[in-house]
């Protein structure tokens with residue numbers, strides 16, 4: 001395994017090893033580029049994962065202090081845990097369910113398609129679906145996404161069967177077991193999905209793609225990638241010309257070191273990435289690195305989300321099998337006659353009894369709540385996920401009053417629901433409940449959002465430097481050897497789960513970085 | 523279950539006082555009337571522990587889940603650190619009950635009358651501490667999962683691929 005010198009200023013430093021950083025690290029290493037990847041967490045592989053919701057949560061979650069503000073319900077229900085992110089090699093791709101969808105064509109042009117939505121900072125992406133199509137194909141190959149290429153779909157579980165039958169009764173057309181980054185057959189390295197039903201806790205079979213046990217070891221095997229785990233980046237340093245020169249980081253004992261770099265790529269997910277840029281403020285960049293636009297940390301998106309659980313007079317046992325076992329895409333179209341712009345996906349979801357107690361209706365108690373859980377065995381469930389409106393005031397800022405273990409200001413996450421988000425959520429709740437009503441549900445629960453799993457937009461991509469933080473390659477408008485490589489570069493969020501797009505952008509960015517390096521441009 | 527131990531019915535009946543659905547024994551134990559389980563209280567007054575157990579059940583009432591699981595869920599408050607706050611909280615609860623003409627919280631016969639009192643103090647840090655603690659303390663006990671049909675860990679059994687992931691028969 002490679003080991004690079006702290007003074008080696010020819011390496012590319014990547015911060016974070018999740019969907020964006022882990023893939024970028026491997027792709028660059030495959031091309032012969034020397035990479036040092038910092039990961040704040042430790043290394044946890046399938047043999048370590050536990051089929052235990054709280055046990056797993058304690059094992060791999062990012063639990064450093066965060067604060068919240070704004071009118072979204074999470075600020076009340078989970079004020080210290082606004083987002084649900086993993087701190088480990090592989091990042092949130094250990095937790096993720098695996099739903100892997102391409103954006104729809106119109107979603108790349110949200111400003112043009114939706115028009116001027118009051119209070120929203122909508123913008124068209126500087127790239128489109130045609131440009132990303134070849135990279136989407138590469139990403140689907142890498143992640144072995146079902147129902148793409150020659151890969152079959154997964155079989156439907158109990159939760160899916162209720163969902164599918166209800167959808168058909170309502171007249172929905174596009175219903176299937178999803179495009180999932182889960183093996184639908186045995187491969188040489190990892191087996192097909194065994195339907196264990198703990199996808200969120202890390203797949204012990206390795207049947208679900210994660211950069212933890214796919215891209216990272218593949219990159220390491222080239223001899224070009226060094227992953228420095230339990231190493232948290234604290235500050236990005238630059239020289240008088242404004243180029244970045246290295247990264248100050250803390251090792252597992254809290255000792256600080258400086259790793260020199262030719263290029264720095266930030267991929268710490270959409271809360272930590274802008275926080276790191278803001279914490280890298282200097283005399284030359286008093287508002288934070290790469291922030292001449294003032295957009296670093298702004299336009300934070302978390303998707304319109306919510307869930308519907310419903311109880312039937314007979315058992316469902318929804319927890320058996322894949323956590324996200326199917327999708328209805330009919331509502332993902334843009335159709336303002338529904339009272340909102342953009343669309344949403346409906347995806348089956350199951351959580352175990354321990355998480356159900358925490359998330360079904362946070363704060364609620366008494367017989368109404370307890371009898372809902374009494375029927376846990378007879379419950380079916382789905383998650384609703386749609387495009388939320390970017391707003392300049394939804395943002396990550398530094399909370400200077402509360403410092404972390406390294407003495408740095410902690411991030412505050414501010415989020416107000418936009419009226420469009422609220423209208424979409426209400427529509428989605430109605431439709432979700434109608435599906436289960438059609439199947440004879442005796443009770444239904446429109447369940448509020450969980451801590452955010454899809455975090456996006458806080459270093460957004462823009463054509464013009466004044467509108468965003470990075471250009472069409474994820475390269476800082478201000479600092480040419482600084483890149484953003486995670487979901488924070490999203491201009492808008494689209495209705496789809498974000499990770500396939502993060503991975504496609506990372507593969508594309510690796511091509512760009514390698515070619516710019518060989519041309520001597522960076 | 524380590525803290526909640528078994529004892530004989532004879533031990534129990536020798537010296538105990540019925541309180542709510544549990545017995546408080548003079549020796550620092552509270553126990554089920556049928557002696558199926560008992561929990562030792564080292565810091566709290568036994569009566570306080572008995573009240574906490576009733577309160578826990580009133581907050582998340584599952585009629586098919588026995589008191590011992592509620593006892594286990596609140597057992598952590600029997601510590602030197604938590605003691606003062608919990609004694610004060612239960613005292614306040616009993617004061618509200620007394621104000622409504624009851625002897626104390628435990629002596630109230632109907633759940634709805636106890637719940638009315640809990641609603642009136644729902645915003646208090648004490649209530650929120652007990653309620654919040656139950657989410658993990660009660661529902662994360664593996665022993666209660668089967669009572670809700672939840673099957674827990676499945677990897678060691680080979681997942682559900684051959685064990686009914688798609689066995690629903692009414693759709």
Ligand SMILES: Cc1cc2nc3c(=O)[nH]c(=O)nc-3n(C[C@H](O)[C@H](O)[C@H](O)COP(=O)(O)OP(=O)(O)OC[C@H]3O[C@@H](n4cnc5c(N)ncnc54)[C@H](O)[C@@H]3O)c2cc1C
Nearest residue numbers: 016018019020040091092096097098099233268486497499
């Ligand atoms: C329960 C759950 C289910 C999900 N299901 C889906 C799904 O079905 N489909 C989908 O598309 N998406 C899903 N997601 C979202 C998906 O996991 C994320 O979109 C994706 O992983 C984000 O990639 P990222 O590279 O931005 O960040 P991450 O994958 O979160 O990686 C960021 C990494 O950076 C590290 N890091 C942060 N700051 C620093 C620092 N200063 N120094 C060093 N390291 C740092 C973190 O520890 C972390 O490992 C799910 C997420 C969760 C939590």
Ligand code: SF4
Nearest residue numbers: 193194196197199203
């Ligand atoms: S259901 Fe399939 S993908 Fe999910 S954890 Fe189990 S084996 Fe892995």
